[in-house]
Structure formats: structure tokens, C-alpha cells
Amino acid sequence: MFDIKALLRPHLLTLKPYSSARDEYGGQEGLFLDANENPFGTPGITEAFNRYPDPYQIELKKAIAKVKGIAQNKIFLGNGSDEPIDLLIRSFCQPAVDKILILPPTYGMYEVSAHINQVTLLEVSLTADYQINLPAVLAAIDAHTKMLFICSPNNPTGNLMNRASILELINQFKGLVVIDEAYIDFASEESLLSELDAHPNLVVLQTFSKAWGMAGLRLGMAFASEAIIHILNQVKAPYNINSLTQKSALKILEYAEGKNQWVREILENKEILTKNLEKLDLVEKVFPSDANFLLVKVKDAPSVFHYLIQEKVIVRDRSRVQLCDNSLRITVGTPEENFILIQTLKDFSDSLTDNGNQ
Numbered sequence: 001m002f003d004i005k006a007l008l009r010p011h012l013l014t015l016k017p018y019s020s021a022r023d024e025y026g027g028q029e030g031l032f033l034d035a036n037e038n039p040f041g042t043p044g045i046t047e048a049f050n051r052y053p054d055p056y057q058i059e060l061k062k063a064i065a066k067v068k069g070i071a072q073n074k075i076f077l078g079n080g081s082d083e084p085i086d087l088l089i090r091s092f093c094q095p096a097v098d099k100i101l102i103l104p105p106t107y108g109m110y111e112v113s114a115h116i117n118q119v120t121l122l123e124v125s126l127t128a129d130y131q132i133n134l135p136a137v138l139a140a141i142d143a144h145t146k147m148l149f150i151c152s153p154n155n156p157t158g159n160l161m162n163r164a165s166i167l168e169l170i171n172q173f174k175g176l177v178v179i180d181e182a183y184i185d186f187a188s189e190e191s192l193l194s195e196l197d198a199h200p201n202l203v204v205l206q207t208f209s210k211a212w213g214m215a216g217l218r219l220g221m222a223f224a225s226e227a228i229i230h231i232l233n234q235v236k237a238p239y240n241i242n243s244l245t246q247k248s249a250l251k252i253l254e255y256a257e258g259k260n261q262w263v264r265e266i267l268e269n270k271e272i273l274t275k276n277l278e279k280l281d282l283v284e285k286v287f288p289s290d291a292n293f294l295l296v297k298v299k300d301a302p303s304v305f306h307y308l309i310q311e312k313v314i315v316r317d318r319s320r321v322q323l324c325d326n327s328l329r330i331t332v333g334t335p336e337e338n339f340i341l342i343q344t345l346k347d348f349s350d351s352l353t354d355n356g357n358q
């Protein structure tokens with residue numbers, strides 16, 4: 001059976017985490033002379049930030065638990081979802097011994113976090129149609145492989161991973177399977193959150209940075225068994241989510257309908273943008289997307305990219321990434337922004353014909 005203690009880095013079994021004075025008190029009201037804060041307030045602004053934030057974000061987790069239908073003790077909140085990515089690797093992977101497995105082309109932070117933590121990276125490329133190569137993944141896993149990262153919908157390819165393949169890996173793999181659902185609000189399929197109770201080795205990551213429009217406030221979520229969440233809580237910095245973020249997120253969560261409306265608009269604009277891109281001669285393929293961006297294969301990605309940059313239209317050049325040759329990753333913007341993008345791409349094509357005629 002799945003044994004979280006056998007997976008954890010051994011020295012963390014006896015970790016004594018930092019405990020703030022307020023952890024021991026637990027109440028809301030009182031004379032707080034325990035944390036060496038400024039008792040008067042914060043200079044220059046009416047909103048006071050002189051008190052330390054709630055280290056376990058209880059109010060916010062209550063609200064998220066309600067929205068997601070997940071028990072509070074199965075939720076971890078991080079400074080973006082990049083924080084739980086690092087904490088998971090740091091907590092479960094012994095440097096220079098353990099390994100994580102990723103499925104490129106995919107999100108860059110898994111590799112960066114592995115390198116920072118001196119953890120070996122196993123890579124099993126996605127198939128030509130950007131799906132999980134199940135036999136190759138199962139063959140690559142060895143005794144030191146602690147964690148698989150699966151991004152679905154995947155960045156930068158935009159597609160969902162086959163759900164049956166994901167479930168197969170969760171069932172077969174003895175380590176943690178981390179599903180990064182940063183773009184799940186835009187997807188045509190449900191989240192894997194519903195699988196959490198049945199699978200103690202599953203971790204689902206989501207974020208407030210994309211659909212919720214909170215990238216600047218830095219708030220990410222990890223959903224997992226109580227045992228895994230307990231470990232993340234012990235290893236994290238005590239006050240990892242600041243007061244402004246906690247307060248703002250509580251307010252923003254009341255406006256889920258506003259978020260949903262924007263998601264619908266972005267999806268409609270994605271369809272229009274896809275059609276307009278497909279009309280351009282320089283576009284070879286617009287890949288199907290379950291996210292708020294498009295992977296677009298063009299004739300000469302570096303020159304298109306540099307022309308766009310010159311015109312102050314910034315997209316992501318993914319042409320040096322495996323299986324993404326000559327491809328740009330383009331975020332769906334407002335209708336005006338999408339229009340300017342298309343016009344600029346037309347100008348680029350025109351500039352080529354002009355040169356050719358000279």
C-alpha cells in the first residue's frame with residue numbers, strides 16, 4: 001500500500017517545525033505583545049499591515065474548501081503554485097539520490113526546481129500528438145523516482161492529457177503523481193480533484209494566476225491527502241501568504257461568476273483568434289487548445305517573433321523546445337489585442353512580399 005513515510009526524506013520524519021507564539025494562542029482577540037510588531041499601524045496608508053498574517057490561512061481555506069468541495073485539511077496555499085512545486089521536491093527528494101520524471105515539452109519550473117534541489121531529472125517526451133507515452137513512462141520509472149509531474153492542460157502545447165493514461169499512472173506508480181491544472185478553468189474536461197479521496201499519492205495543483213486574474217498577488221493551491229498537506233505545512237516558510245493576498249482572495253472568491261464570464265469570453269475570443277490565424281499564409285498550424293493560449297506553428301518562428309517584438313507585440317517563442325519547432329505560444333488577449341496581433345502578422349507578411357518585389 002502507499003506509504004507516505006517511506007517516500008518522505010528520512011530526516012524530515014523528526015522535523016520540529018517553527019512555531020509562532022500565535023500558533024500556541026489560537027484566539028482572535030487579545031493584547032498581542034508576542035511578535036514584536038509595530039503596535040500603531042502602517043505609516044502612510046489607512047489599511048494596516050502591521051500584524052503578521054495567519055500562517056495557515058484558515059479563513060481563506062474555508063472559502064476555497066467551499067468553492068472546490070474539498071476539505072480544508074486537504075488544501076495547501078502557496079506563494080503561487082511554484083511554491084508547492086518546490087516544496088514537494090524539497091520534501092520528498094533526497095539531493096543527488098532521488099529523481100523526478102517530467103514529460104517534455106512542458107512547464108519549465110519542474111526542471112528548474114529539480115536542478116535547484118540537485119534532484120535528477122528523468123524526461124520522457126510526449127508522443128507526436130502531445131500525449132503521454134505510457135509504456136515509455138512506466139519503463140523509465142526506477143526505485144529512486146519519487147514524483148511524476150503531469151501538466152494538463154499542458155503548457156506550452158495547450159492540450160489535456162488523456163485521463164485514462166493519467167489514472168493508469170496514478171494506479172501503477174508508487175510515488176507521488178502531481179497534476180498541474182493551472183489552466184483547468186479553461187478546459188473542456190473536469191478537474192482530477194474528484195479522484196483525490198481514492199488516491200493517496202495524487203497531488204493536484206491549481207492557481208489564482210490565470211483565470212482568476214490574480215497573477216500579481218501570488219496565490220497557488222495544492223490539493224492532496226491530509227498527510228501530504230501536513231508535510232508541506234511543516235516545511236513551508238511560516239508566513240508564506242501575505243495579508244493583502246489573503247484578504248483580496250477572500251473578496252475575489254465571492255465573484256466566481258465574474259471569473260466564469262471572463263473565461264467564456266476568452267474561450268470565444270480564442271475561437272475567433274484561431275480562425276483569423278488560420279487565414280494567414282505564414283501560419284502552418286494552430287494546435288487545439290484547452291487553455292487560454294494557442295500554440296501556433298508558423299513558417300519561420302524566430303523572424304516572426306523578432307518582428308512582433310519590434311512592434312511591441314510580445315509572444316513566447318517555443319521554437320527551440322522539443323516537438324515545438326517553429327512554434328509560438330500566444331496568449332488570448334482582449335479582442336483589441338488579438339486584432340492588433342493579427343494586423344501585425346499581416347504587416348510582417350507584407351514586408352516579406354515587398355522585399356521580394358524589390
Ligand SMILES: *Cc1c(COP(=O)(O)O)cnc(C)c1O
Pocket residue numbers: 079080081082083107151155180182206207208209210215219220
Ligand atoms: C502559469 C502556470 C503556473 C502558475 O504559476 P503561479 O506560480 O501559480 O503563478 C503553474 N503551472 C503552469 C503549467 C503554468 O503555466
